[in-house]
Amino acid sequence: MNTRLPVLKTWKLFIGGAFPRTESGRTLAIDDLKGNLLAHICHGSKKDLRNAVAAARKAQGAWQKRSAYNRGQILYRMAEMLEGKADEAAQLLAATVPGGVRRARREVETACDRLVSMAGWADKYAQILGNQNPVAGAFYNFTVPEAVGVVGVVAPNEEPLLGLISLIAPALVSGNVGVAIGSPQHPLATALLGEVCATSDVPAGVLNLITGLRPELLGVLADHRDVDAIHAGGCSPKETRTLELGAAGNVKRVVVRKTKGSDWYDDRHCASPYWIDSFVDSKTIWHPSST
Amino acid sequence: MKKHSLNFGDAWEYAPAPDSTPVVIAKSYGLFIDGAFVSPQSRKTMPTINPATEEVLSKIAVASAADVDKAVASAKKALPKWKRLPAKERGKYLFRIARRLQERAREFAILETMDGGKPIKESRDVDIPEAAKHFFYHAGWADKLDYAFPGREAKPVGVCAQIIPWNFPLLMAAWKIAPALACGNTVVLKPAETTSLTALRLAEIFQEVGLPDGVVNIVTGAGETGAALASHKGVDKVAFTGSTGVGKLLAEMTAGSGKRLSLELGGKSPNIIFEDASIDQAVEGIITGIYFNQGHVCCAGSRLFVQESVLEEVTTKLAIRMQSLRMGDPLDKNTDVGAINSAGQLKTIQGYIQCGKKEGALLHQPNHRKVPKKGFWCRPAWFEGVQPSHTIAREEIFGPVLAVMSFRTPEEALKRANNTPYGLAAGIWTDKGSKAFEMASQIKAGVIWCNTYNRFDAASPFGGFKESGFGREGGRQGLSAYLELV
Structure with a gap:
């Protein structure tokens, strides 16, 4: 008879490339589908979220300045690391998400492929979203897409890992940095992604992950003056309103996806350059052309 | 010694004298709803003056919530037919508008200068020609929208509420109306309260070219009219150019409503x-x-x-x-x-x-x-x-x-x-x-x-970062503010 007691882990937050516990000292217990205690997670606070935004802002300029080629490789490295953790990730997902290990495995694999697909956009989206403009005059005029800055991500409960990665990747690949509030119902996917980032050359602060409860965190993210945009999924009309209302204070770009079910698995839907387009601003540059 | 004379040949031609173009300004203007000028239900009017002389030029209707309601209903009624019209035909209406604007350019320039106070050389050389160019540029897009966003089918958003400022009255109307129409949307436009005359004259051009009734409606008035328009339930999209303060209010007003929003706000460049x-x-x-x-x-x-x-x-x-x-x-x-x-x-x-x-x-x-x-x-x-x-x-x-x-x-x-x-x-x-x-x-x-400044072109996207707003006007990028990509 096996009497060994399993080592239960308390998953921590991921902020500025480190794994701090929540400053609030709070934790939440996570049960598996049978009701057995699976793990504890940090019950992230408003202050954790603000710390994460500060870490993100610090990392933004340098991340945007990296070559697109390099950003693409780092996103691809994330896919490599996630693939290596695919079994663990599938087990963690299956423990709390109905549908079994096979479903979970498919979600993880699609999440890896999503990262690969998005990694490939790094040095191409500007060629799709930008262009030269034929103005009537002796000017050379062109438009390029540029990162908006710090993007707040609100992950859905449905497909908690795939949803989270699908919402983060278009922001990261275009030189934005992210602060993500993970799925409140299935936070282990969020916590695991932190471990993926920490081992895949993602510079400190480029992606920050908070686990906790939406009602506490959503309004803070929406109101935060140093967050430039929000990418959310799986939100109720009330939550959407909270996000859009808070966003008005500093004219944030807000995109609340209505993506559901099998759409998360659809590359045409989730891995198109138009998802990147939401987190870039077009910059148009004029210069006289004459001798 | 050779005698010098000041002979510039045709290098310095005299510009046409503005006073040779008659500009008839009516004593009062109603609202432009469903293809016709109508008196406001509010029965309220406001004077519009020439800021260079303080003379009253005309009286402008003040649209109440009930008037806005009528205008939105008219835009909604016109929408199905307008968006189903073959795109090439939609484009041809815009070409017609552009041509008529070019042909009546001098009249518009004079009116713009009288109503807004800007130098005639600016309204003549910038505002009016650029407005015409905006219609011309977008006319050509109408039947090419599926090429603008590869891999997507472009669909109109619906009824667009558009609120514009007083600094470039006609040009801003063109920036708003041209892309909206090219993309198959219908419009309710609210000009700024001090500068409504050229937008109302543009409505005359819409009548001249036979633009279907209700495709563009114009409600004049001040902030209250704008608020009634932006918060109207029948509106699918709000487009605004103006101050960052008002832009934030509009963002709050439309939060959670499902309305699309594009904002071109202030700057300190x-x-x-x-x-x-x-x-x-x-x-x-x-x-x-x-x-x-x-x-x-x-x-x-x-x-x-x-x-x-x-x-x-x-x-x-x-x-x-x-x-x-x-x-x-x-x-x-x-x-x-x-x-x-x-x-x-x-x-x-x-x-x-x-x-x-x-x-x-x-x-x-x-x-x-x-x-x-x-x-x-x-x-x-x-x-x-x-x-x-x-x-x-x-x-x-x-x-x-x-x-x-x-x-x-x-x-x-x-x-x-x-x-x-x-x-x-x-x-x-x-x-x-x-x-x-x-x-x-x-x-x-x-x-x-x-090495230049204040250059504008219909083909060149314009719009801000940060609190200067989001969405672009002009160029290919400007189209996405008026399209759903499916």
Whole structure:
């Protein structure tokens, strides 16, 4: 008879490339589908979220300045690391998400492929979203897409890992940095992604992950003056309103996806350059052309 | 000795005299709803005046919530047929509008100048031709939308509520209406309360070209009319150009409503002059940047940063150049600086000038021309010794007031240029290409003018970063504000 007691882990937050516990000292217990205690997670606070935004802002300029080629490789490295953790990730997902290990495995694999697909956009989206403009005059005029800055991500409960990665990747690949509030119902996917980032050359602060409860965190993210945009999924009309209302204070770009079910698995839907387009601003540059 | 004569050949032709074009202004104007001019249910009107003479030009209807309701209903009724019209035919209506605008350009230019106070040379050479170009440019897009966004089918958004400012009245109407219509949407437009006349005349063109009833509706009025329009349940999209303050209110008003939103808001744009710039050209660029349209320009280069080594040269030349600006009758084609758009705006500008002096900056108004007795006038002004914390260096003035500051290194210029919640535009003056492009890529603004300023084109996307708004107007990028991609 096996009497060994399993080592239960308390998953921590991921902020500025480190794994701090929540400053609030709070934790939440996570049960598996049978009701057995699976793990504890940090019950992230408003202050954790603000710390994460500060870490993100610090990392933004340098991340945007990296070559697109390099950003693409780092996103691809994330896919490599996630693939290596695919079994663990599938087990963690299956423990709390109905549908079994096979479903979970498919979600993880699609999440890896999503990262690969998005990694490939790094040095191409500007060629799709930008262009030269034929103005009537002796000017050379062109438009390029540029990162908006710090993007707040609100992950859905449905497909908690795939949803989270699908919402983060278009922001990261275009030189934005992210602060993500993970799925409140299935936070282990969020916590695991932190471990993926920490081992895949993602510079400190480029992606920050908070686990906790939406009602506490959503309004803070929406109101935060140093967050430039929000990418959310799986939100109720009330939550959407909270996000859009808070966003008005500093004219944030807000995109609340209505993506559901099998759409998360659809590359045409989730891995198109138009998802990147939401987190870039077009910059148009004029210069006289004459001798 | 050879006798010299002043024979310019045809190099300097006389421009046509504005007074040879009759501009008939009706005593009053109703609302333009469902293809016809109708009296407002509110029975309220407001006078619109010529800000250069304070004469009343006409009476404009004030649309109430009930009037807005009628206009939205009309746009909604027109939508199914308009969006199902073959795209090429939709485009042809826009081509017709563009042509009629070109043909009636002089009349529109005079009316625009009378109603808004801007110099005739600007309305004649910029506002009206650019408005026509906007219709022409978007006319061609109507049947090519599926090519604009590869891999997607482009569908119209629906009924668009569009609220525009008073600084470029017709041009802003064109910026809003042309892309909306090309993309198969219908429109309810609200012009600014001080400058409705050219939008209403544009409605006459819609009638002339046989644009189907209800495709464009125009409701005149002030803020209340705008609020009723933006919050109307029948509206699918709100597009606004104006102040950041009002933009934020609209964002709050539409939060959670499912309405699409695009905002073109305020600015406090930096105009940066490096020591290696062509100084004479740069000085012209400063003038164009801040005194064009009396500084009533959202992307005005209102913060001038000059590299310390050339500060004295630049300010000396600027002061001399400003002496030769002609301020006065906007209908005189030699006028450079026209009238301030309204008494209210003049008061705002004067308030900022007082504030600049009080906070310790030194005011210069080198132009000593006589100010006309009537009307609203403000001598072009620049401030020396401005600190980054001064109100005049931080807030949008929307008038001919320039804050001059200096810098030593490109890094410092960059830091200070970006030190603002706004991000609409920027100017960079240098003869070194690598420096120009590095600055251009680091400045957080939607439009960057290198060695030029205040250039606009229908094919060139315009719009801001940060609190200067989101969404673009013009160019391929501008279309997405009026499309659903499926």
